[in-house]
Amino acid sequence: MEHEEIHDAATFIAGLTIGALIGTVSAILLVPQSGRRTRKQIARKASDWSEAAADTVGDVRDEAGRLADRTRRDARRIREEARGRVGATGERLADVIEQGRERLRSGAGYIQRR
Numbered sequence: 585m586e587h588e589e590i591h592d593a594a595t596f597i598a599g600l601t602i603g604a605l606i607g608t609v610s611a612i613l614l615v616p617q618s619g620r621r622t623r624k625q626i627a628r629k630a631s632d633w634s635e636a637a638a639d640t641v642g643d644v645r646d647e648a649g650r651l652a653d654r655t656r657r658d659a660r661r662i663r664e665e666a667r668g669r670v671g672a673t674g675e676r677l678a679d680v681i682e683q684g685r686e687r688l689r690s691g692a693g694y695i696q697r698r
Contacts, residue, residue, distance in 0.1 A: 589651075590647065590651065593644065593647070597640050597644070601633065601636065601637055601640065605629075605630075605633050608633070609626060609629070612625050612626055612629065613626075
């Protein structure tokens, strides 16, 4: 489920970034001004959006790292709990087997006395 959350967040951010970029470029191109000024403005905005995208990618990478760390911790905890339960179950099983052996011995002794 966490992978889906990261993917959904990344998809949303990418869509938002692309939409904002398209809107900015459209606004720049539709405003009457000289070609040189328009090109400079487009270059500046492209640089700004590139930096914003790099920041967003870094944020998503950091969040993915945090989720991966939490998942590893949870997996270790679950593994240790499972080992503990298996160990306890094994001990109970050994007790039941020993009780069964004792009953068989006492039953065999009873049969031999008859």
